Amino acid sequence: MIQSDPGIDMDLILRARGGDRDSSTTLARWAEKKVYPYLYRITLDYHLAQDLCQDTLVEMARFLPRLTLEQPGDLRAWLYKTALSKVQHHYRRRRHRTTEALSSSERANLEARMACIDPASAALERQDLVQERVARPLGLGSMTVAFGFWAPCGGLQSTIEDFARLAIGIMDGALVTTDTLYQQVWRRHSDLWRGYGLGWFVQNEGTEELTVRHGGLTALTCSQIALKPRRKNAVVLFAGTKGGDPYPDMMRLDQDASRLAQDLLALLK
Numbered sequence: 001m002i003q004s005d006p007g008i009d010m011d012l013i014l015r016a017r018g019g020d021r022d023s024s025t026t027l028a029r030w031a032e033k034k035v036y037p038y039l040y041r042i043t044l045d046y047h048l049a050q051d052l053c054q055d056t057l058v059e060m061a062r063f064l065p066r067l068t069l070e071q072p073g074d075l076r077a078w079l080y081k082t083a084l085s086k087v088q089h090h091y092r093r094r095r096h097r098t099t100e101a102l103s104s105s106e107r108a109n110l111e112a113r114m115a116c117i118d119p120a121s122a123a124l125e126r127q128d129l130v131q132e133r134v135a136r137p138l139g140l141g142s143m144t145v146a147f148g149f150w151a152p153c154g155g156l157q158s159t160i161e162d163f164a165r166l167a168i169g170i171m172d173g174a175l176v177t178t179d180t181l182y183q184q185v186w187r188r189h190s191d192l193w194r195g196y197g198l199g200w201f202v203q204n205e206g207t208e209e210l211t212v213r214h215g216g217l218t219a220l221t222c223s224q225i226a227l228k229p230r231r232k233n234a235v236v237l238f239a240g241t242k243g244g245d246p247y248p249d250m251m252r253l254d255q256d257a258s259r260l261a262q263d264l265l266a267l268l269k
Helices: 010-017 021-043 046-066 071-101 102-113 119-138 160-171 178-185 250-267
Strands: 201-203 211-217 221-228 233-240
Touching: 010 021, 010 046, 010 071, 010 178, 021 071, 046 071, 046 211, 119 160, 160 233, 211 250, 221 250, 233 250
Parallel strands: none
Antiparallel strands: 201 211, 211 221, 221 233
C-alpha cells in the first residue's frame, strides 16, 4: 500500500474533518482528480462520469468524519471503492428500467439468460481459448486473460517480452495465415480513425510500408503494438502512471504512446 499521496497529507484530512473550509475545498479538488478519470475509463461517458464523480464527492463529505484512516492512501482506496459502487448501482437501475418495459415473458427470458452469465466463468473460458490458440503455440508463458473491472473486454496481460514474441508470431502467420491477414484483417474496412481493419488501425494499405497498430488502456496503464509486417518490423510499448495513480488524461497518454510507437517504427529499416 502506498504510504503517502502527493498533494495531501493526514493533517489536511484532519483539518477537513474538523470543518476547515479551505482544507475541505483542497481535499475535494484532489479527490475529483483521482475519481473522475477512473470513472470515465469505466463508463466511457463524459457526462455520466461527471455525475457519478459528484455523487462520490458528496459521499466523501458525508462519511469523512466517520472513516477509519491511517494514511492518505486509505482515503484514496475508499474513493475508488465508492465510485465503483456508484457505477454498479447506476447500471443495475438502468437494467431494471429496461426490463420494466418488457412483457412478463420477455422479462423472464432476459433474466434467465443474464442469470447464466458468470463473469469469472466467462474469463476462465477465454483463458482456456487464449492458452490453446495463442500462448502455447508461441511459447508465451506469461500471457493470461485480463478480467475484473480494470480490464478491457478481451484484454490480455503479459510481459513485454512475450508481447514482442506475439508480434513476431502474428507477422510470421503462426496464428492466422498471412493471406487472411493481408486480405481481411489488415485491409481497411472503415475510414474511421483514418482507416480501420478488423481490430487494427491500418495505414499505407497496399504498399511495402503497410503499418498496422492496436493499443489499449486502463485507468493506470496503456500499451501499443505497431507492425510493419512486410518489413518484419515491430514495436511494442508499455506505459504506466506514476505512483499507481490514475493519470488525469489517460486519452492523451494513449495518444502520446501511439505516436511514439509509430515514430519508433518509422526509424526501423
